[in-house]
Amino acid sequence: MTFTSNIPASGQTLGNSRLQVLNNFASLREAISNGSGSGSGQPNHVDVNNNTGQGAGKHVFVQMPVQTPGAANLPLANEGGMITQTVSGKSELFYVRDNVNTYYQFTGPSLNATNGYTVILGGVLIQWFRATAANGATITFPKAFSAPPYSIVGNEITNGGGNVPFDFVKPITGSTGTPNATFILNLITNNGTPQPNPQLINFIAIGPA
Numbered sequence: 001m002t003f004t005s006n007i008p009a010s011g012q013t014l015g016n017s018r019l020q021v022l023n024n025f026a027s028l029r030e031a032i033s034n035g036s037g038s039g040s041g042q043p044n045h046v047d048v049n050n051n052t053g054q055g056a057g058k059h060v061f062v063q064m065p066v067q068t069p070g071a072a073n074l075p076l077a078n079e080g081g082m083i084t085q086t087v088s089g090k091s092e093l094f095y096v097r098d099n100v101n102t103y104y105q106f107t108g109p110s111l112n113a114t115n116g117y118t119v120i121l122g123g124v125l126i127q128w129f130r131a132t133a134a135n136g137a138t139i140t141f142p143k144a145f146s147a148p149p150y151s152i153v154g155n156e157i158t159n160g161g162g163n164v165p166f167d168f169v170k171p172i173t174g175s176t177g178t179p180n181a182t183f184i185l186n187l188i189t190n191n192g193t194p195q196p197n198p199q200l201i202n203f204i205a206i207g208p209a
Helices: 018-034
Strands: 080-087 090-097 103-105 116-120 124-133 138-140 151-158 168-172 182-188 199-208
Touching (some): 124 182, 182 199
Antiparallel strands (some): 080 090, 090 103, 116 124, 124 199, 138 182, 168 182
16 A cells, blocks of 8 residues: 555645545554555554554564664664664664764674674673684684673693693783784693693683674
8 A cells, every 4th residue: 555645735625635645544554563564564563453452553573674873873862772783694683872873782693503602781792612722823713802802711621631631721812913803822731831732622702792
């Protein structure tokens, strides 16, 4: 159904524009009830003509087309707003407040895998990953941080030496040309010497998204 603008037109009587006015109301109702206004979309509002006490006009769910961050999407002072942005090909939710052009990522991927990452409220990026490496190796995060990470913790899974004690895993940040994307592994044996043989290690890293 098509929405007709500027109805009734100047000099046009209501009787002459009655059909267009009725079509406009029907078009608005359809848009509210179906989101897309096509009549074939999944309803995202309770029908405005619903008289069963189910909350006519209230949201069933919320659809938010992807937006480009910037002044056009900023709320006023003492207000907050939410938009969706594309991150790694996926639509993610962001919060913005007080007319300040800073967006806080609200959602992110959550992967049930050996290597993965997720973003939690406040824009904190948590990563978990596994690598086989020796002392001095440069290791790449699954996803680069926006600034140096707050913490990197590693634990050796196996050193391939039977009952030989595990090595000490000491990641070093800020020691490479890309400190937000990589780090250098300091792997020390139980007797205090560098471990030259590659070992299988689990890592957890936390930092700014």
